[in-house]
Amino acid sequence: MAPKSLLYTLFASLTVALAASVPQTDYEVMIIGGGPSGLSVASGLSRVRRKNVLFDSGEYRNAPTRNMHDVIGNDGAVPADFRALARSQISKYNQTTWVNQKVDSILVVTDEAKNTTYFNASVAGKAYTARKLVLGTGMKDILPDTPGLEEAWGKGVYWCPWCDGWEHRDQPFGILGSLLDVVGSVLEVYTLNTDIIAFVNGTQTPETEDALSQKYPNWEKQLEAYGVALNNETIESIERLQDGEDVRDDEGRQFDVFRVNLADGSSVIRNAFITNFPSEQRSSIPEDLGLKMQGNKIDTNINGMRTSQAGVFAVGDANSDGSTNVPHAMFSGKRAAVFVHVEMAREESQAAISKRTLPSRRAMEKEAERRMGSDLEKLWERVRRA
Numbered sequence: 577m578a579p580k581s582l583l584y585t586l587f588a589s590l591t592v593a594l595a596a597s598v599p600q601t602d603y604e605v606m607i608i609g610g611g612p613s614g615l616s617v618a619s620g621l622s623r624v625r626r627k628n629v630l631f632d633s634g635e636y637r638n639a640p641t642r643n644m645h646d647v648i649g650n651d652g653a654v655p656a657d658f659r660a661l662a663r664s665q666i667s668k669y670n671q672t673t674w675v676n677q678k679v680d681s682i683l684v685v686t687d688e689a690k691n692t693t694y695f696n697a698s699v700a701g702k703a704y705t706a707r708k709l710v711l712g713t714g715m716k717d718i719l720p721d722t723p724g725l726e727e728a729w730g731k732g733v734y735w736c737p738w739c740d741g742w743e744h745r746d747q748p749f750g751i752l753g754s755l756l757d758v759v760g761s762v763l764e765v766y767t768l769n770t771d772i773i774a775f776v777n778g779t780q781t782p783e784t785e786d787a788l789s790q791k792y793p794n795w796e797k798q799l800e801a802y803g804v805a806l807n808n809e810t811i812e813s814i815e816r817l818q819d820g821e822d823v824r825d826d827e828g829r830q831f832d833v834f835r836v837n838l839a840d841g842s843s844v845i846r847n848a849f850i851t852n853f854p855s856e857q858r859s860s861i862p863e864d865l866g867l868k869m870q871g872n873k874i875d876t877n878i879n880g881m882r883t884s885q886a887g888v889f890a891v892g893d894a895n896s897d898g899s900t901n902v903p904h905a906m907f908s909g910k911r912a913a914v915f916v917h918v919e920m921a922r923e924e925s926q927a928a929i930s931k932r933t934l935p936s937r938r939a940m941e942k943e944a945e946r947r948m949g950s951d952l953e954k955l956w957e958r959v960r961r962a
């Protein structure tokens with residue numbers, strides 16, 4: 577090979593390596609989470625022929641809920657039925673692979689030769705790769721260990737008045753949680769319930785009263801104006817007396833009945849409760865990837881649903897945009913699908929342009945000579961004589 581041909585080959589290889597390129601992966605996008613947000617991502621990607629894989633661990637925040645509400649066109653749908661129908665409709669596009677298993681780990685893989693990165697998911701010992709990653713991993717509610725509470729969760733005991741409040745309107749009502757959250761809960765539900773007792777479970781102390789006064793200086797008068805009673809006794813258990821799944825009226829009410837058993841030996845009957853319990857990320861993957869957080873949520877730019885890690889998007893409850901309901905989850909999933917598709921399309925366009933705009937052979941030879949200098953000619957001469 578002539579010296580200039582060698583130079584051309586070396587520089588051409590360097591040029592191609594540094595040009596924009598697209599990694600070769602099993603799928604274009606991997607989605608973690610099979611709730612409304614993840615399903616919405618799969619639908620949006622499938623509609624533009626983006627090959628995707630969706631991992632579903634079978635864990636859903638709204639799984640205990642009897643019915644979904646305030647979801648236009650699906651009001652009253654059973655969550656499991658909603659997910660099954662969504663899968664059926666998405667599957668007709670033949671773009672989504674369904675993996676009903678939990679993702680064990682995610683690695684960000686750097687391909688230095690092609691100047692690209694991609695994602696490798698390990699699932700039950702099998703590897704899956706994709707160019708982009710969307711996290712619809714959701715949140716998990718942290719319930720107190722009060723006996724009877726977990727069994728009642730989502731079935732007369734809830735945290736969202738838009739989701740479940742209408743079905744328990746005009747019934748004797750309770751608030752569960754810290755004194756600090758009582759006023760906010762009253763403002764959310766007073767149009768639905770007027771007979772309200774707040775069970776603050778021993779949290780009414782001088783310190784919490786002072787802290788509440790910082791946010792609501794007239795909190796006592798506010799509660800008095802709405803007729804809200806405070807009960808500071810420790811809750812021993814919550815006992816279900818009647819299941820609203822079985823006892824309903826023609827106007828959509830569900831008549832659950834609970835007995836709240838207190839440490840002083842007394843008990844109180846209520847039909848439903850709104851709660852103020854903390855939550856946490858259901859998956860460890862955001863932490864494993866080192867994603868930036870806002871409190872306990874994944875820091876996400878709502879303009880593109882992007883996280884602090886290039887190529888990683890976050891949707892649904894897990895992200896930081898402040899909404900936690902099915903319509904929001906679907907919106908965020910759709911938005912992510914659009915931005916993921918456009919981002920990949922731009923990368924593909926740049927890669928195509930790079931391939932078509934390599935310098936001419938003579939230009940490459942001159943540039944190689946300029947960069948490498950005359951020493952390469954001397955080296956070549958020694959190689960030629962050997």
